[in-house]
Amino acid sequence: MEYIGLIDCNNFYASCERLFNPALNGKPVVVLSNNDGCVVARSNEAKALGVPMGAPVFKYRELLQKHQVQIFSSNYALYGDLSARVMKVIASEAPSMEVYSIDEAFVDLSKVPEDQIALFCDHLRQKIFKWVGIPVSIGVGRTKTLAKVASAIAKKYPQLNGVHFLKNEALEKKALQWLPIEDVWGIGRKLTKKFKYYGVNHAADLLQLSNYTIRKEGAIDSVRVKEELMGNRCYDIENQPSQKKSIASTRTFYKMVTDKEELLSRIADFSVICGEKLRREGTCAFEVKVFIATNRNRKDLPQYYRSAYYRFLSATDNTMLISSTVSTLIEEIFVDGYQYKKAGVIVSNFVNKNELQMDLFTAGSPLDYDALFKAWDRLNETMGNGTVRLGRQRKHLISQKMRSPRYSTRWSELLPIGTEKQSE
């Protein structure tokens, strides 16, 4: 039998904050989204207080204060760096792996003898904790979906010491009878509702539903989920990262925007970010799309959403071209009088930069700009973001009042240690 393991960092962002600030151990910790708008990560203690994932901060302020929950703005420089370290340790033990998200990785365990899998997982878990300091859970099963099930159990029951191995049918069966249908990987809110109508309350119940019924409910993906739960592999480990199909930069604004010029300047930021991401990936885009939207949660205000896109004759990673195209599109879709809350730029339809086809009609090939953007990217990298920027961009304040220091990626923010007293 061949097995797949899922390594999953426990409460990843909260654990990252704790790593550099051990005083937080045992205390409830939450990490907030971009504008400090809602909760995106919670320590076990915070979960126990009943703070849900995605909770809007303003609705939970009282609860957070009452229990002295430690609140942090998100610090992606720190989380990204620690994630890379965790992945490196995993790769050192399990060369055939797939980085699935910032805090999860699948590993191929087909080369590990079955009777040593539990030992292997235990060793890996300890090594990650010792080398990086992040606690993880590991689930093992015959498929990715079963590995996910196992890791949910490993997290739930501390007496398992962070590892659960579905090594026989009896354990699989027990696991599927235990796992609520809404916690199955690939079954979200809408599908849960549909399946519950058929009396499906746990993962095991899904196996009783015919493929015909599942399809009839328009849930072709769930047929695969069911197969995977039965031990039939539908998803393999993807060893190399696949090429991205789209790159986006979108934001919810701290305050609603009514002025077109202000909106244009905000959106210029997004175009610039997309350009930088494209160049980092070594790819060029044929298509750019922009959208603007009002606040959906404000039922009392008039609503508006529109998007527009443009297809280039030849693919590009030129920030200026993307930005001016986007500005033209905004002129088409902007309507005065609405309070805009969210906007974004999305580029797609990529070709590798070294496979670019030149077209005869556009003046200047993308390669003509190479030197300019190399300098642009280098300056921003070494001297700080925004050192080089478009005239249209302004300095925008994003609310991040409670961000911890970037301990591991900025010299100036290193954690001071030592026996001498810090001078003022």
Place this chain on the structure above:
DNA sequence: TCTGGGGTCCTAGGACCC
């Protein structure tokens, strides 16, 4: 007053072709 951001895949329906 304050409700994340960045992705993927699937489907229905329109446009278009012969």
Place this chain on the structure above:
DNA sequence: TCTGGGGTCCTAGGACCC
């Protein structure tokens, strides 16, 4: 005046993930 049927491609929107 009559006004088919089958196919493909594309896009918007929905559902899901972390």
